[in-house]
Amino acid sequence: MKRSKIAGMGFYVPERVVKNEELTRLMDTSDEWIRERTGIEERRYGRKHEETTSTMAAIATRIACERAGIEPEEIDFIVFATLSPDYYFPGCGVLVQRELGITHREAGALDIRNQCSGFVYGLSIADQFVRTGMYKNVLVVGSEMHSMGLDFSTRGRNVTVIFGDGAGAAIVQPSEDPERGILTTRLHSDGTYAEKLSFINPGCHGGYHRNRLDEPVDYGYPPADTYGEIFITPKMLQDGLYYPYMDGQFVFKLAVQKFPEVILEALQDAGLQPSDINLLVPHQANLRISQFVQKRLGLRDDQVWNNIQRYGNTTAASIPIALCEAWEAGKVREGDLVCLAAFGSGFTWASALIRW
């Protein structure tokens, strides 16, 4: 069975740079707090009401296609990872397909909701499709327009300062060289603490899931024995219950455990050691998490690519943006061993090893 490889990558970040200083005018925070706790100095926000998750993904994809030497209409299958889709449904997969003008053939599109590990999950899906010979050109794209869904008051500061907008795309194709390409992918999940990092409204939970872990919350739902249940109640709007929620310290503790675990698992699977890694591209959750993982694996600074300082956490887009940026900077050369690793909401965590 042939391996698959990343044949071309592209990324797009909006022009508008939002420095920490700008956020201090909206909420009670400081440049010092944000830098110290997260490493973030600035992030990008898309042009409201003009740019969307799918339009940014289309720009990144066009670049990836050009570098892979294909036209967008040659894409057989789309795997789209995002937690900030344009619509509740349909998913962004078909929207980017339309944006790219892929209409004349029987392409398929799949949306995945694996948040920060969405890109690595997507890459694994693409790898399986390509290796079995089902598809030749699979697009894996991660894109996020976080700035449209954050709480810019002091109430939301622990989450809002972390996130940024952007998109990254990869074209996955069969590899002609049996030694090169995706060596392995490892995927994991555990829903026990699903609500610890979540965006639960609008949803049909009716208060059930969230209440398993926290104090009961009154969402203002109509009585259970009435028909015409609604996803968004006036009370949710009034109380700001339609924003992401994060128990930061809980997430931090699990992240620093799962990142090294899933990387070592992939290395073991491929019969390799941490010292064999030429470049680790971790999901850009928090610079402190990446530094912890680097130390744990005994890697030098030049073996890890971090760009959270400039883009914040772009969730499903963070790995393809970082990988593409590293490649553009000449940090990914033929024959290099590249390791991707992610941890995020769900919780889900994943890794991939690629011989470039």
Ligand code: ACO
């Ligand atoms: N500015 C100023 N003060 C703030 C801010 C802010 N933006 N946010 C929170 N605070 C305050 C809190 O209110 C709290 O104040 P108090 O002591 O008076 O109650 C104090 O700072 C400390 O809050 P903590 O949440 O305990 O701060 P912590 O040191 O844990 O840092 C952070 C918060 C950065 C979110 C950290 O927990 C973290 O990085 N967690 C990992 C989660 C993560 O990386 N998430 C990214 C998305 S998920 C993913 O990609 C994996």
